[in-house]
Amino acid sequence: MSKLKYERPLIKKMHAGMMNKFGSQDENTPVTHIDGVSVKSLIDTYGSPVFVLSEQKIRQNYKSAVRAFTTRYPKVQFAWSYKTHYNNAVCNIFHQEGSWAEVVSGFEYKKALGNGVPGSNIIFNGPDKHIDEMQLAIENDSLLHIDHFEELYLLIDLCARLDKKARVAIRVNMDTGVYPMWDRFGFNYENGQAWQALTKIIESGKLHLVGLHAHIGTYMLSTAAYGVAATKLCDLATKCKAELHTAVKYIDLGGGFPSANTLKGAIGQVPTPSVDEFAEVITSTILNYGFNTEELPLLILESGRVMIDDAGYLLGTVLANKKLSDGRKATIMDFGVNIMFTSFWYDHKISPAQEVSHFNEDTVMYGPLCMNIDIVRETVNLPLLNRGDHVVVHKVGAYNMTQWMQFIAMRPNIVLIDTNNHTHIIRKAETLDYLQELELMPDHLKRKN
Amino acid sequence: MIKKNIATNEFGFVFNPATGDSYSSNPMAAEIIQLMKENLSLNEIKKMLLDKYEVDKMILEKDLDEFVGLLKENNLLSN
Numbered sequence: 001m002s003k004l005k006y007e008r009p010l011i012k013k014m015h016a017g018m019m020n021k022f023g024s025q026d027e028n029t030p031v032t033h034i035d036g037v038s039v040k041s042l043i044d045t046y047g048s049p050v051f052v053l054s055e056q057k058i059r060q061n062y063k064s065a066v067r068a069f070t071t072r073y074p075k076v077q078f079a080w081s082y083k084t085h086y087n088n089a090v091c092n093i094f095h096q097e098g099s100w101a102e103v104v105s106g107f108e109y110k111k112a113l114g115n116g117v118p119g120s121n122i123i124f125n126g127p128d129k130h131i132d133e134m135q136l137a138i139e140n141d142s143l144l145h146i147d148h149f150e151e152l153y154l155l156i157d158l159c160a161r162l163d164k165k166a167r168v169a170i171r172v173n174m175d176t177g178v179y180p181m182w183d184r185f186g187f188n189y190e191n192g193q194a195w196q197a198l199t200k201i202i203e204s205g206k207l208h209l210v211g212l213h214a215h216i217g218t219y220m221l222s223t224a225a226y227g228v229a230a231t232k233l234c235d236l237a238t239k240c241k242a243e244l245h246t247a248v249k250y251i252d253l254g255g256g257f258p259s260a261n262t263l264k265g266a267i268g269q270v271p272t273p274s275v276d277e278f279a280e281v282i283t284s285t286i287l288n289y290g291f292n293t294e295e296l297p298l299l300i301l302e303s304g305r306v307m308i309d310d311a312g313y314l315l316g317t318v319l320a321n322k323k324l325s326d327g328r329k330a331t332i333m334d335f336g337v338n339i340m341f342t343s344f345w346y347d348h349k350i351s352p353a354q355e356v357s358h359f360n361e362d363t364v365m366y367g368p369l370c371m372n373i374d375i376v377r378e379t380v381n382l383p384l385l386n387r388g389d390h391v392v393v394h395k396v397g398a399y400n401m402t403q404w405m406q407f408i409a410m411r412p413n414i415v416l417i418d419t420n421n422h423t424h425i426i427r428k429a430e431t432l433d434y435l436q437e438l439e440l441m442p443d444h445l446k447r448k449n
Numbered sequence: 450m451i452k453k454n455i456a457t458n459e460f461g462f463v464f465n466p467a468t469g470d471s472y473s474s475n476p477m478a479a480e481i482i483q484l485m486k487e488n489l490s491l492n493e494i495k496k497m498l499l500d501k502y503e504v505d506k507m508i509l510e511k512d513l514d515e516f517v518g519l520l521k522e523n524n525l526l527s528n
């Protein structure tokens with residue numbers, strides 16, 4: 001006779017008015033499959049922990065974001081923000097869908113070239129573009145978004161030496177009514193710096209001013225802020241035309257649309273505006289600004305997190321349960337903050353991956369690192385989990401697989417589930433050899449046998 | 450052992466008339482409390498559960514110890 005499924009015994013004091021004694025059940029519905037592939041088989045095949053990405057979801061997200069803008073505005077272009085997730089397979093999904101590349105470092109720039117993105121479709125942002133990288137970008141006719149005056153002067157000098165005109169835009173920072181203001185990147189609008197930079201560009205005669213760029217923040221909850229940003233860039237564009245006799249070809253409003261994650265400290269679920277709502281504000285602002293139809297600028301967007309956050313999952317396994325000195329329950333998982341950077345600002349939703357008891361308990365969820373900071377969730381209400389049980393962490397597709405680090409534990413496999421529900425490793429789990437590949441041993445420290 | 454005047458029912462409800470506190474327990478906890486009320490020793494209970502459920506002996510021992518601790522904390526044990 002086969003034995004019955006075991007569950008850890010649990011007893012809880014009831015408080016007056018506590019109707020649902022063990023937490024709400026639907027929150028903890030098990031997630032046993034991702035795109036038709038079972039969590040158990042994914043872990044059996046690719047190990048635990050493992051990151052899983054849904055190609056179908058990425059494509060859906062991209063298409064619906066494009067639809068939100070193209071149904072409202074004639075000329076729209078998305079550029080994939082490489083730093084959000086620069087695994088080449090992931091980038092190529094976006095490029096296949098028609099996305100340009102938006103990069104903020106030399107190696108990202110070279111990745112985009114390597115992925116076959118035409119140089120003219122790469123936007124080079126960021127405050128640290130090395131001279132050789134700028135030269136490469138100029139030679140490839142890429143779009144250089146200038147961040148500060150030093151860079152502007154270097155670029156003018158470089159173009160003079162190469163006898164080639166770089167296609168440039170400036171990054172503009174501004175007061176959009178959302179604080180703190182991201183004023184460390186680009187040139188300020190209100191104090192006249194942005195205008196000064198634009199004047200300098202035209203006066204130099206060495207640069208081809210083609211666009212205006214702003215990225216006003218990330219995980220923005222205010223659609224109105226984008227209306228303000230669009231208006232200020234339109235003001236600058238009009239002034240460029242009138243006073244510098246230069247018509248900019250595009251306005252780039254950056255990224256920043258929020259994904260449906262829960263910010264830490266948020267009381268309950270704060271509703272995040274949809275891409276459609278942002279699109280409505282941005283496009284109506286530009287359309288109503290007063291451009292001639294044929295002079296309407298191309299609208300570029302560099303959305304990152306909203307495109308991929310909910311297409312990424314982290315699957316993991318329970319290592320142990322503990323009781324803390326103050327009576328709280330703790331669960332130790334086999335994945336930690338070294339691969340879940342976003343746990344520092346999100347309360348990630350975590351689901352059990354197998355049939356569970358109907359009894360939930362509050363638990364602190366720790367990672368496996370021997371470090372006090374390794375807390376995945378300060379408190380999470382979950383069904384009773386036992387060693388070996390699996391969980392699914394949701395919405396980890398953005399930034400985690402670029403900001404992760406091998407610290408105590410190495411980085412695990414990344415698996416992509418394609419649109420036919422077939423699985424592919426797109427980045428292998430790290431090994432000790434990989435880890436030590438770049439280490440060098442001075443002779444006097446070599447082991448003597 | 451468990452206090453004799455503790456009231457329980459088949460839905461896992463537990464009531465301690467001495468303090469007026471009520472508790473809810475999961476089926477495993479309810480079963481263990483029932484066995485305790487029938488005067489089985491912890492060792493006997495452990496053996497029964499090992500026969501009946503798919504569980505590792507070490508895990509069960511750890512869980513039982515912790516559970517007894519929980520009962521004690523809540524003044525549900527008589528000694």
Ligand SMILES: Cc1ncc(COP(=O)(O)O)c(C=O)c1O
Nearest residue numbers: 081215218255256302303304305
């Ligand atoms: C210049 C630029 N563009 C785009 C993005 C993507 O932002 P998000 O992921 O918030 O959409 C960033 C990220 O901070 C950025 O710095």
